Amino acid sequence: MADQEKSAQDAQNAAPQETAFVGMNGEETGLGFATRDQGAKVEEDQGLLDFDILTNDGTHRNMKLLIDLKNIFSRQLPKMPKEYIVKLVLDRHHESMVILKNKQKVIGGICFRQYKPQRFAEVAFLAVTANEQVRGYGTRLMNKFKDHMQKQNIEYLLTYADNFAIGYFKKQGFTKEHRMPQEKWKGYIKDYDGGTLMECYIHPYVDYGNISQIIKRQKELLIERIKKLSLNEKVFSGKEYAALIQNSMDNEDPENPKVNPSDIPGVAFSGWEWKDYHELKKSKERSFNLQCANVIENMKRHKQSWPFLDPVNKDDVPDYYDVITDPIDIKAIEKKLQNNQYVDKDQFIKDVKRIFTNAKIYNQPDTIYYKAAKELEDFVEPYLTKLKDTKESNTPSNNNSAHGSKKPLPVRKSIKKK
Template sequence: GATSAAADGGTAGADGAVLPPGTGPDDTAGTARNDAPVAPPGDGAADDGDDRKMPAAEDGGPAPRPPPDAAGGGGRGPRPNPRYDSVRHAIVTNDGARANMIRLVGLKSLFSRQLPKMPKEYIARLVFDRRHKSLAILSADPSKRETDEEIIGGICYRAYPEMRFGEIAFCAVNASQQVKGYGTKLMNLLKMHAVGEGIEYFITYADNYAIGYFKKQGFTKSLQMHKSRYHGYIKDYDGGTVMECYIHPSIDYLRIPEVVAAQREFILQRIRHLSKSDKVKYPALPAGFADRHVSGRNRDVARALAIPGVIEAGWTHRDLLASTRRAKDADQRKSALRAELLAIVSKVSEQQFAWCFRDPVDTDEVADYLDVISDPIDLKTMERRIRRGDWYKSKQMLHVDMVRMVENCKTYNDRGNSYYDHAVSLEKFLPTIFPKRMTEG
């Protein structure tokens, strides 16, 4: 079904923030509202899909299921991992057990709260549907056991065992627990569970605000799965983007940073073994070599010295060389600052709670905005100023604009408003990308 995700935000590859929005104007803090409709996640073949026959592999059906020990798949559970062992999680189904029923109610409340554009009755129908499962991250606080507050985040999905794929319906993390990496942990735990279930692909319909989150979790808009394999099992929606993720049976999704680091170190070791660059030594260049060698930067200096009157005015080769070097260094510093500031704006924009800060407020839609906010600012305006090259002279100036954007949002929106909450999330995120001296006080 069409997925509107609201999971935790952060940086990719470092167990950091992943906050897929998908939230509507009633649950997000920001500078502009967006009331575009979001299609509800479908239950696919909830009524008639179970009677379908699986097409042959040559007709676009799934490949034959590998044996249980093939490539580390077939029921392989997560290996011990300090970063995940402390995370309480559970697969929750409507099996009638008291603990599961309480958790299903908590998941329904979470999805309804974080995804306000989804009809509550529809959320309840899918969450309590016996063909759907949910992976929930649970609070370690004993006082929250058997309450709604025990649920930190969850993903509701339906597996189609014959077709070896699963459809993600809902994905959300409690607003009070966002920017802590739970969005990434949630998806990685689901992928490891999927390996044990024999799921080869996850597919979902993502709204515009959830696409960034799913991209970070390995989903792509370029589908490898043949359409005949999932067509008729899930519903097509206007306004949503279908995305899929291949679940590789031999990848330990709980140890991706360690695996990448090990691969990088292996490559570097092989380079060190084959390379001779550290063994070749040359004698030092003679004194004054740079002044005598007319090439590159020295060629420009030589041309300047050839102009009548330059030498007579007291200019030397060394003076001109130093002058051009200073100019070049200044250009390099300016380019480096520009690249750094663009990276900061891009990093903020990638956070899913920042969707409402990406564009200027539509004053036609929010008519009184300029009456309340005298100095509006947004991420697109910041990026335009950076690319122009003559606005920001330091990171401090960009930080001032970021703080002003947060304050504008908190000023216009009342405390408790979802836009206000997203402004608070952005405020908490800024110290992670700016030096401590800028964010203190």
């Protein structure tokens, strides 16, 4: 059972997280994966690391190295019975791939068993000694192991992983989903309680031994391709047009500016078209209208909105329109919104607040209408504050907005109680 070393997993979890790129088996193939493998490969190319396949053939060298590997497994996999580790490592049906540093010191390895007629291998143990972790040795070991299995015509790797090992194996291309037919492995490997059976497909055409160089080359080719399609390298001077265009857009019809954006160097080259402007404008209008509609709906649902839903009936309150010269109500605001009459949030907020201002002017503070206006105003204020001006205005902004007015706002009140 591949009871992976907890310390190695903790070290990997502590490393900076990167954007996940997923390979054919769900494995991590991002730059961190390639960097870890490449670092260990450089040491391998320099002769500092060797990867040997060992079996219990009775030779002094192999026995010594297998005992060293067994000791690493015992230290790094404390939950695994030592007798069981010895049994599998020295079993003549099992093999081990060891990492040798300076051609003599074992710093980690994999113990496994091949089932060649079924074309799969079971990973029993995998560990790297504690003081050699977080150097990419575990990633390089797995890639070398896959390369060896590929040459042995092995199609699948199986392992039972505990909770600490699942994360490591996922990064190495193992998955909990099984594509290998069950009849190929059922009865051949031992079932472990508390372990999760994981599988890795060995692709016959992937060069696992040079995987980091392949990923690096893929990145380079992708960047080259992007550069051919991208305009990032080309710079256009637009300063001489900036002031003229801004003045044109502020004071003229934005859809018919004095300077056609398509005539500006780089604009048409980037693929911009007038339809992009219209689509963006429509999108902003929809977003703005949805925000305002949400405010209106919340107002209508409030228990104190009833006096302000419709226009004040002149028959009920004869003098109302003599006092309130600029009346407004929720229904009128909703109709203006539907007719696309609000060009920015300030105009909308101005109308909403005029409901409460009118009510407070026409009614006394002790009336139900005044109190209803105050309660509804307090309720709706947070919604108004969150409004975003996503709609383009065709008119210059003025200083009489709802939030910056120096003059009194036009007023309108609800009916007063007779």
